[in-house]
Amino acid sequence: MGNYTSVPTVFHILPFSDKTDSTAYVFSFLTIIYLLGVFLNVMIVTLVFWDKRLHSPMYLFLCNLSFVDLCFTTTIIPKLLHIMSSGNHNVSFGQCFTQVYFFLLAGLSEDLLLFTMAYDRYVAICRPLHYHSLMSRKVCAVCVVSIWCYAAVNSCLVTVLTMKMSFCHSTTIHHFSCDAKALTRISCAGKELLYLVIYIEAFIIGFGPFLCSFWSYAKILQVISYKI
Template sequence: METRNHTTVVNFFLLGISSHSKDQPFIFALLLTMYLVCLMGNSLMIALIFTDHHLHTPMYFFLSNLSVVDLSYTSVTVPKMLINLLSEKKIISFPECITQLYFFSAFGLTEMFLLAVMAYDRYVAICSPLHYTLVMSRRVCSCLVAGCWGIAYLNCLLHAMFISRMSFCGPNTIHYFFCDITSLLKLSCSDTSTYVLALFIEASVIGLGPFLCILISYIRIIGTILKIHSAEGRHKAFSTCSSHLTVVSLFYGTILFNYFCPSLAYSLERDIVITIMYTVMTPMLNPLIYSLRNKEVKGALRRMRTRRKCFQIT
């Protein structure tokens, strides 16, 4: 029976994380805990930045958007993953699969762009502090964030539309726990050679572009920090970007290892663990990194607790 997208496949089967039923309760509890921590941590970060006027600066404006992306990025895959861990039939419909692929790719690409914008923000703050308020004006920050979201969503929309028009005649088993471009290309009956080549070229340009922007920004930042004579000044300058650098290392470290070192003792289990690290663990750790290593966020947390106590007394 033909469907609108010219495919005989109407459902896909997700093999998930583990085929051993005895491991699934533990995996479910672990992923649920990580997901709840991610939701609470990023929601708290958004609330802090929104309500505390001390955090109404470009850096925290970008950070609030990063928290929104992390919340959404994780919510695209984890709820369905948790449902499948409790279900015998791990099925996802074709429209659901394409929708999941689209939003997962879009949020992931948005995060890459946001991390690059945040690196540029730190570059301006450290290398051109006297021009910071002029360069990073509210209008510029809004345009940068809109560009991050807009370019990512338009780019991934083209991929989702192209893949939705491919033919899928079977098999329909995805050896993973969510729908991604690579998994669907392996199952397609269409000739994908041209698309795969175009995808590789585009991923090299759009995917590595933000990473190179981050790399260049930090090379300039380190060069400027090394020119500071006092140790206290160097420490203060470095502390303003240490949290962001830690987040970038976690996010790109796992992705680069996963996609650029596939031949190092490859296994599906290793691939799944690394994917969980950048789809669940990194979004969970991001707000913790910024709160534990940032005096301004700690101050905002104290002020929030003080306001809460005053409200309870009254």
């Protein structure tokens, strides 16, 4: 524990283990994929926003999912492209943990949105007579706001716990972005509480919604097969 820095000012990101001659091809491929994803997601959000016929719960959730995907890729890809093009692998403390926060925010929001969309389809197919009462615009708006608020608070908690870790001799992150798990690999103290929170959330936010979504789609398939 003798030689470590608890609050580094700069992290060094190494997205690839070895230097490769195909960096230009990887850069071009990522740029095309990113721009295509941005274009498609922006198009979906714009269509849902302007077309009043699409102002229904299903498209409201789809619009939010497209926005989350847009945030997901924008949090990671532009900085990765900058690193690849400039050769400057340094990321400041503030930039690193800002990326951690928004990455977690997008990930948690997407997970909860997918669960909500599964429940929406379950109600629409298995409880069609109660759909408009169970999934009214007010209920959907409350669901969306609750998802974003919960994800924001939860991401803030995990980010703060990550910031409180002490980092050992190296501040080099062998990952394509500042990631909480990647940061624990170069931490020498303070990660026990973070691990505990991550494991609890993995069960509650990850495994729980997955089981509920699986059950919803199983019931949907059961109803469809019965009608056929």
